[in-house]
Amino acid sequence: MAKMDFKALIDNYSAAVLNTAVRILRDAERAQDVHQEVFLEIWRRRHKYNGQTNWGAYLYRVTVRKAIELAKRPRMAALTEQHQDYAGTNERPDGPLRAAELQQRIVESLAGLPERQADVFVLSRIEGLKAEKIAQILGCSQETVRVHLHRALKRLGRELAEYLGKD
């Protein structure tokens, strides 16, 4: 990495990558998997970066993508157990259990959204970033961000109606 100090990159962005991954996946082990994949990919291609990369934006994009990809795979054991408990009682879970289930469903639904919608939703609602910053990360206009967010919210609202409560 002639024009980039890989160790400095890790030191500067490790926590940010892990935070984003753990918010999406809510699982420390899987968040570490994302961290590993994201930085390992950069390391493997380290000779190809030209020193112009906006690492903050780039890492947001790839971390969100990888975390959503990982979320498609079989979910974490702990939550599965919760689901099994819930299935056994034949009742809807309440409180923290319900919140955890809902969060899991949101992430699963995100995997089914068009990539840009999912990215905007995560960066806006889960990362809490402003439209201007999201537009900068994704390289699009703020209006595009707004449109994607609206579509994502509308669709998730419909798809998750069962978990969000009926009218």
Add this chain to the structure above:
Amino acid sequence: MNTHEQINEMLVDYVLGELSHQQLSEVETHVAECRQCSGEVKRLEALLECTEQMRELSADEQMCESAKKALFETIVTEQQKEPTPRPKVGRAIMWRIIMKSKITKLAAAAVIIIAVLISISHFGGPLAVTSVAFGDVLKNIQDAKTLAWRMTVTTKGQEPQTMRIMVIEPYYMRCELSNGTVWILDHSQGKTLVLDPGRKLAVISSTAQATLDTYHTFRNFQNMEGVSVEQIGQQQVNGKLATGFYLKRGDEDGEITVWADPESKLPIRIETVLKDAEGNVSKGVTEDIVFDCKLDESLFSIKPPSEYKQQEIEGPVERHRALSNRSQSLTHMSQILKASLDYTEEHGGQWPDTLNDLAGYGIDTEILINPSQSERENGYVYLKPHGRLSPSQIVLYEACDEWNVGINVGFADGHVEFIRKESDFKKLLLK
């Protein structure tokens, strides 16, 4: 006054708090009376509340340290796995190389023979145990840095081939054939040069990493399992009394006889009997073996003489690199096409005007560079589709100034193909 549908479209802005005062009042009035809209508002609010809870999660310091440690450990492991310029070669393979080499590889085979002798001595093992005298022969040559020898190969029905071979460890080898052709290998640069004095032609090419082993095996090749050695007495060799050792490996074809000077304890003649796949027997005789001789480094230069016409041909390294670049370019193109299809989905079927419009779809400038032509800022030609679209319509292809072996071509349905013939490409383009 807005209709129910119009109000419904404003609900997301409502829960995000992005409505004007007047819109807010209008939506609130409608929601109070509309069960469907009030239900949707509740669901959207629950969704936002849930994601806010997700936002509160963060990684602690211990998790960060653990993730970094795991990452660096993986990197160290990967670094160890990365191909080194001198990989080890298995013992059985070595024997096969020695015994099955075709004439063009005999020079390398001769080096390996000597490598075997040296390493057997260096690391001990069955041969050294079998014959202390043989070990003495080898001890004298194990630290040689330069080698020179002459090898003559006789195959039934063919003229004997004689070659003079010189080696400077660990990178350079020069082989002079009896017809005047000179073959120089520079493994430090991964290049070979063949000089044909008859045609005054210099051919430069790359050399595969596999052949780099030749010299490395001098030091790392340990005893050869299953090889038997037998002292076969003494006889006159080239006017000198020499002690003979006969080497053979199980029932495999081929054998080696080493004749050594009892005084200097250096090998003075190595005889090999080789059998090729068709059963043809070749006999090789290695003589005039000189260890640590003075060799002029200019003999190993891969710079062709000025009076020679130069020709560069693609070697295995270039072929591998070209295939790798082609494959990577194909991945780039697939990503571009996938992003384009995402774009069309979100723009009512309209394709992007230029590839730069895909910046918001994960296509950064790096992906727009074709690894085969990294000097071009945009390595791909994009043909924006208009009107009725056929899946076999070309929308993307690799930019090239001159048709070579073929180019990757991307189609409207998102797939990418490597097209070899320019005429095929032009036909598809006309479609």
